[in-house]
Amino acid sequence: MIYTMTLNPALDYVMHPNTLDMGFTNRSSSEELHCGGNGINVSTLLKELDKVTVAMGIVGGFTGEYLLSDLQRQGIPSNFVKLDSGFTRINVKLNGIVMTMVNGNGPRIPEKKVDELLERMDVVGSGDTLVLTGSIPSSLPEDIYTRLMAQLAGRGIQFVVDAPGQLLMEAIKAQPFLIKPNNHEVGRIFDANPETPEECIPFAKKLQDGGARNVIVSCGGAGSLLLDEYGAEHIVPTAKIRLVNATGAGDSMVAGFLAKTTAGYDYDTALIYASACGTATAASKGIAKRATIDRVVTALYKKMGREMPASIAEEIQLARHKEEAREGKSSWLADSDQ
Ligand SMILES: O=P(O)(O)OC[C@@]1(O)O[C@H](CO)[C@@H](O)[C@@H]1O
Secondary structure (H helix, E strand, O other): OEEEEEOOOEEEEEEEEOOOOOOOOOOEEEEEEEEEOHHHHHHHHHHHOOOOEEEEEEEOHHHHHHHHHHHHHHOOOEEEEEOOOOOOEEEEEEEOOOEEEEOOOOOOOOHHHHHHHHHHHHHOOOOOEEEEEOOOOOOOOOOHHHHHHHHHOOOOOEEEEEOOHHHHHHHHHHOOOEEOOEHHHHHHHHOOOOOOHHHHHHHHHHHHHOOOOEEEEEOHHHOEEEEOOOOOEEEEOOOOOOOOOOOOHHHHHHHHHHHHHOOOOOHHHHHHHHHHHHHHHHOOOOOOOHHHHHHHHHHHHHHHOOOOOHHHHHHHHHHHHHHHHHOOOOOHHHHHHO
């Protein structure tokens, strides 16, 4: 089972302002509301790929209730600690000419709620994957991810960490299976300015020396790097799309990588799939839908001049048939049952 942990979930309020003049009233041409926070995004994309996950974390107030009901509506099982006061943050994403985000700090988390969370973690056991991702409210200690991993150490759990700066550097000491910073985050950690996957290799090596087993560094349109646990470097380009929304693209990469590694695919295939999932979300409003992911996977293999593994091609075809059947465009279900 894959568990995702979102300690600071959010409702992402996406606005499309035509202007962004400081000190004046700006108007948005349309708005959207998505349930977010990194772990929830990972669960949402994995749900699109028919992978069951349990979303865990801490929620509060009416925004937290909304988030839980949305997870239920999507059919994503959840196990969240509920706060007695305070509310889950609303992060504002200004999707104008230049994308600007204002992320909330999040509610205050009392120590007893941390204890409750640690108790609930006992459901995670041997063979499970635990994804620890996103920032944490400032009332939580900086070593919270390390504490969670220490509590679960020795149970045969695979940890995945995608967190900013110091949180990440603390967490790699617990030798997570995967970390996924982007090139800007890597640059901030090492006081450098890597732009391409190739330029990220030495920094990925340092992160591996610090304990991480597999290191993915996403570099936006320049492609992605995976330095795998055997020391092999994999680089994939990014499929060309029209950028709609960068929010959740990194989480979608993590989800895509886990979808394929937990299904037994090799790291090379998993990275290509991860990159396609990230790109598909960047081309979507909210987290990508299955049909977009499949289109981008196909485009990426074409761009790379490589043949898609037959099993992935079959999956894509099956998903398309299912979609057509749902929309009443084909009768393949009836045919195949005859
Ligand atoms: O403030 P954090 O926790 O660093 O990031 C939170 C966030 O920006 O990340 C997700 C996309 O990755 C969004 O759904 C969410 O609003």
